[in-house]
Amino acid sequence: ELKVEQNPLFLSMQEGKNYTIYCNYSTTSDRLYWYRQDPGKSLESLFVLLSNGAVKQEGRLMASLDTKARLSTLHITAAVHDLSATYFCAVDDKEYGNKLVFGAGTILRVKS
């Protein structure tokens, strides 16, 4: 059974600082997603990573995928308060009709 682990689960950081969220998964998959969720809201797609070595950037967020290590990272550069949210990674589980298996989420609080 595919398992997805995120760490840290909670991250409090100062504005202007850099940090990385890690996402490990247990079995082979060639598709990984990062989502953002604001309290009580839906999931907003941030990145879709489709191949080993994929790197995508949007604003202060950059995501990468290493399929050999079964690891994805979400790097935050010079954090701002607006980035405060919960971030989820999710992996396609091909064995079960490509359902998404989600990590537990990382609650990010950016303090000014």
Added chain:
Amino acid sequence: DSGVTQTPKHLITATGQRVTLRCSPRSGDLSVYWYQQSLDQGLQFLIQYYNGEERAKGNILERFSAQQFPDLHSELNLSSLELGDSALYFCASSVGPPSLYEQYFGPGTRLTVT
């Protein structure tokens, strides 16, 4: 706005009752997925349909059932409700076969069982 719509937005009901959650996928999307988000279980996949046919089942309780209709909208039926069923229920849709396309999430239905 993803283009996926869900109704109702909020639902408050009592234990033992039955409710129906509705999802309309994005225009042209054939696949529909249901997910449950709760504090203790996190985000969990429930069930998936493609063009009216069930394709995959996750941790869906026997008290829960779903279907996708010919017009591609989907309904999730929850019966004999328990306090632990209180959660956010999301529907997602994708263009084609589940293996190939990204899923887009609806706004969710917040179910509160009292």
